[in-house]
Amino acid sequence: MEAYFDNSSTTRCSQEAKELMLRALAEDYGNPSSLHGKGMEAESYIRDAKAKISKTMKVRESELIFTSGGTESNNLAILGAAMANKRSGMHLVTTKVEHPAVSSPMKFLEEQGFTVTYLDVDQDGIISLEELKNAVTDETILVSIMYVNNEIGAVEPIAEAAQIIKKKNPGALFHVDAIQAYGKYVIYPAKLGIDMLSVSGHKIHGPKGIGFLYVKEKTKLKPLIYGGGQQKNMRSGTENVPGIAGLGQAAQEAYHGFPDKQEQLYRLKEAFIQGLKDQEWAHINGKTGRESAPHIVSLSVDGVRSEVLLHALEDRGIYVSAGSACASNKPAKSATLLAIGVSREYLDSTVRISFCPGNTLEEVEYCVANLKELVPMLAKYTRH
């Protein structure tokens, strides 16, 4: 049996998306900027994708910028907003549990003279709204908070945060990294008070190398990439038409039959957690109920290093990821696990299981059974 439980790393591309992409790649291969018919054909793929995406979020088509993926979307939002608004202030706010695609551009801005406040989180990975309120000042130009944490599936209080930010400083922009949330939650940025929102294609059964940034109308933003002026000067470079077409299709499918898909994810997650409930060696990080993300489980294991467990599971056809990238000569600890206070012994012993709606309960049972068999066996051989 094979059980792919690493869907937060990447997902299998949907059949329909693939077929649409092949058409855009090999048949309707024009440059969307060309004036002739072939250009028109290519452009129609982009318009079609924009229409599909904007429906899922109730936003205008003109508010979407296609990028090379989640990392670029986050960089464009953070660096672009900082560059465009630095005259209003030099202060930004973010959290201690962000993905490196947010925390690294923040660090870069600190080197450029900006000040960044990093919000703490509690043991479940959730920020304190009180602390947020205190952090936002007149000098604040941007707040960036992730919707769903990629390592433990914590869901941040985005709507409440938006209200607090806008009340404290109406000029401050609010960016949300929704790379792990889009497709798992219904997200209406305008209603929530979000100015910018990042999405990646390959996390939602679309292709790699494509994503988008939602940018609310009239938001002041500077581009990162200069050139031929495509996408209204915000992101130059000939559009990745096949990627955009695949992303549009994947976005539409993600919200097709949405409540059932979300329900299926929760069922898988609950079955997994239930299956390990009585195992003394198993510790689930963060919240486990429906207030946490439907597709991510962070599991710390007594006495087995995550890399070892990962390969042992792989041997049984089960694919998960290590909770934090670590190895003997590269002791990079996960910022999220550190921030939620996971004890030192677990930093190296945490795996992430992440589901997609196509996974089955049988696969979950298979995984649970293998964990029950493997962990006690592997735990015998720990380092002393």
Next chain:
Amino acid sequence: MFKAFLIKYGEIGIKGKNRHLFEDALVRQIKYALKPVEGEFLISKEQGRIYIEALTEYDYDEALENLKHVFGIVGICPVMLTEDEGFDKLAEDVINYLDKRYLDKHMTFKVNTRRARKSYPMPSMEVNAALGEKILNAFPDMTVDVHNPDVLVNVEIRGKINIYSDIIPGPGGMPVGTNGKGMLLLSGGIDSPVAGYMIAKRGVKIDAVYFHAPPYTSERAKQKVVDLARIVSKYTGPIYLKVVNFTDIQMYIYEKCPHDELTIIMRRYMMRIAEYFARETESLGLITGESIGQVASQTMQSLASTDEVCTMPVYRPLIGFDKQEIIELSKKIGTFETSILPYEDCCTIFVAKHPVTKPSLKVIRRSETHLKEQIDEMVKTAIETAETIIVKADD
């Protein structure tokens, strides 16, 4: 500009009656090195040198780079070839060569002519003088210095005329295959690929054995070892890499023996298995990357303890090197970047916090008796199930 290479070799020139064996091996290694280079080459032996002529267009930089990997080569001279159409044409060609080769002409020179074809109408000394005069006239910035010239302009009159002035250093050493074969214990670390390189440099052909411990070591760790072997094989020729599944043995030792002796006992079984393969493939010794005192398993006591199980000599070319010296060598031969990729190898995964540094042979032997029930069977299985990967530089 350069249509041929003249290959100079030092040490192998003095090997008496065995000389042709060494030369043949060198020609074979040069052929191997040039195989991945686009173009056709004719390689011939003559009068204490090897001569490579390009028969087609080829990539000069790539050919030169690959030749620099061939042990036994002391110097590589890129040669300009011209037809013999009389002295005036020769002078023109030499001037043309110098003009292209040296942008800045402020230098001293000497012409050194050799006639392999003695029927050439002018004697060598006369050619030297006449060419020198032509060069002085052509480039007023150049002056003659017959004792210590900046540039020695070599003109060799053969079927065609050869003009060269550069000697690019080769790696030295002796051609691989002239000194038997050794079995290298290859891990994913920095040291063992360098050890393989050092021994191969003395003309030894290399096979290798890698101990894999899934799931404790990943497929990527194994891939890394294959990649390292591939880099080493640029110098050594194809490497037969044995991949031994070591997990069961490791676990069994872990279960039965004191944990602070794990590494030593593990190394002893690695040596035993490596020696088995060495015998099977007619290797004459084992090669490891150990250096005294680097880690607990490399103290004098530990080395004595691992040596005890081998009947073959164990060659440790890095024995007196500091880590930094080894790192520098690994950078030079191109294995460093791969070696530092962060994947666990089986030596690091079961390490005790405080391993014994001065193991007593008596104690280790006694601990090993705890294994007697199953270990022979396990070693046999590990040997039987080992995978062989043939690693070549041009794969």
